[in-house]
Amino acid sequence: MATELHRQVNSPAKDLGKGDGSGDAAVRVRSLTRSFDGRAVIDNLELDIPAGEFVALLGRSGCGKSTLLRVLAGLDREIEGEVLVPRRKAVAFQAPRLMPWKRVWRNVLLGLDGRPGRAVAERALKEVGLGHRVDAWPKTLSGGEAQRASLARALVREPDLLLLDEPFGALDALTRITAQQLVAELWQRRGCAVLLVTHDVEEALLLADRVLVMDGGVIAHQIRVDRDRPRDIADPLLAELRTELLDRLGVKAPEPAAVHKVA
Numbered sequence: 001m002a003t004e005l006h007r008q009v010n011s012p013a014k015d016l017g018k019g020d021g022s023g024d025a026a027v028r029v030r031s032l033t034r035s036f037d038g039r040a041v042i043d044n045l046e047l048d049i050p051a052g053e054f055v056a057l058l059g060r061s062g063c064g065k066s067t068l069l070r071v072l073a074g075l076d077r078e079i080e081g082e083v084l085v086p087r088r089k090a091v092a093f094q095a096p097r098l099m100p101w102k103r104v105w106r107n108v109l110l111g112l113d114g115r116p117g118r119a120v121a122e123r124a125l126k127e128v129g130l131g132h133r134v135d136a137w138p139k140t141l142s143g144g145e146a147q148r149a150s151l152a153r154a155l156v157r158e159p160d161l162l163l164l165d166e167p168f169g170a171l172d173a174l175t176r177i178t179a180q181q182l183v184a185e186l187w188q189r190r191g192c193a194v195l196l197v198t199h200d201v202e203e204a205l206l207l208a209d210r211v212l213v214m215d216g217g218v219i220a221h222q223i224r225v226d227r228d229r230p231r232d233i234a235d236p237l238l239a240e241l242r243t244e245l246l247d248r249l250g251v252k253a254p255e256p257a258a259v260h261k262v263a
């Protein structure tokens with residue numbers, strides 16, 4: 001696990017050396033504020049993610065989840081406050097964002113330093129179950145395959161922090177389950193910290209060690225999910241946590257369906 005972190009304090013990023021007090025953290029955010037047109041979407045937010053933790057981030061539409069993720073990814077530097085993240089990080093979005101004029105393996109290596117060879121891409125594509133599509137053109141991939149290619153592109157960066165912005169949002173229900181299982185496996189194998197932005201409360205409960213709810217520009221609520229994996233959504237603890245989270249999101253969970261006895 002890299003201990004070298006990146007600091008952003010409303011100024012160009014600076015490296016931090018040892019002895020900065022960051023310990024074994026994958027994310028440390030202090031007093032983060034991000035405003036658009038004078039409105040603070042993120043407002044003095046604090047966040048810590050220990051190395052290797054799987055965290056899911058929920059919140060109503062427009063509350064600032066993607067903005068936070070973009071800041072952590074280093075894609076948005078117009079911030080106030082302190083953001084510490086590992087140098088090795090990768091991000092995958094809902095849209096796989098593959099370049100149509102490059103074959104899949106070249107897409108996987110896009111933007112990587114040091115001219116890595118095709119074998120590096122092949123290994124990552126195999127890891128996500130796409131070993132047979134190495135030479136394919138992006139337009140010939142299914143939605144699920146394109147999302148796997150996008151994950152492979154994240155994995156070749158050997159991230160200590162994997163940032164996922166609704167990566168399964170556009171997938172059909174069955175492909176989504178497979179993709180969720182894949183992410184869980186990759187996380188267990190790689191041991192990196194994950195921050196998953198999702199709208200799906202059940203997905204958050206099935207995958208994460210900790211679920212955060214963002215509201216009013218801060219992390220307004222969080223729960224820990226103390227359950228071994230693989231998890232069963234019918235587990236009474238998860239059902240209870242689901243109700244709690246939906247409540248925090250301002251959604252009233254439906255009452256269990258009435259049981260009609262048939263004589």
Ligand SMILES: Nc1ncnc2c1ncn2[C@@H]1O[C@H](COP(=O)(O)OP(=O)(O)OP(=O)(O)O)[C@@H](O)[C@H]1O
Pocket residue numbers: 036037041059060061062063064065066067068
């Ligand atoms: N570049 C930008 N310029 C102006 N406003 C922006 C910009 N990016 C985001 N916003 C605003 O910041 C707020 C938070 O947006 P963000 O995309 O982070 O929300 P979100 O929680 O990810 O939403 P959703 O769940 O719908 O994806 C929204 O009101 C959005 O309009």
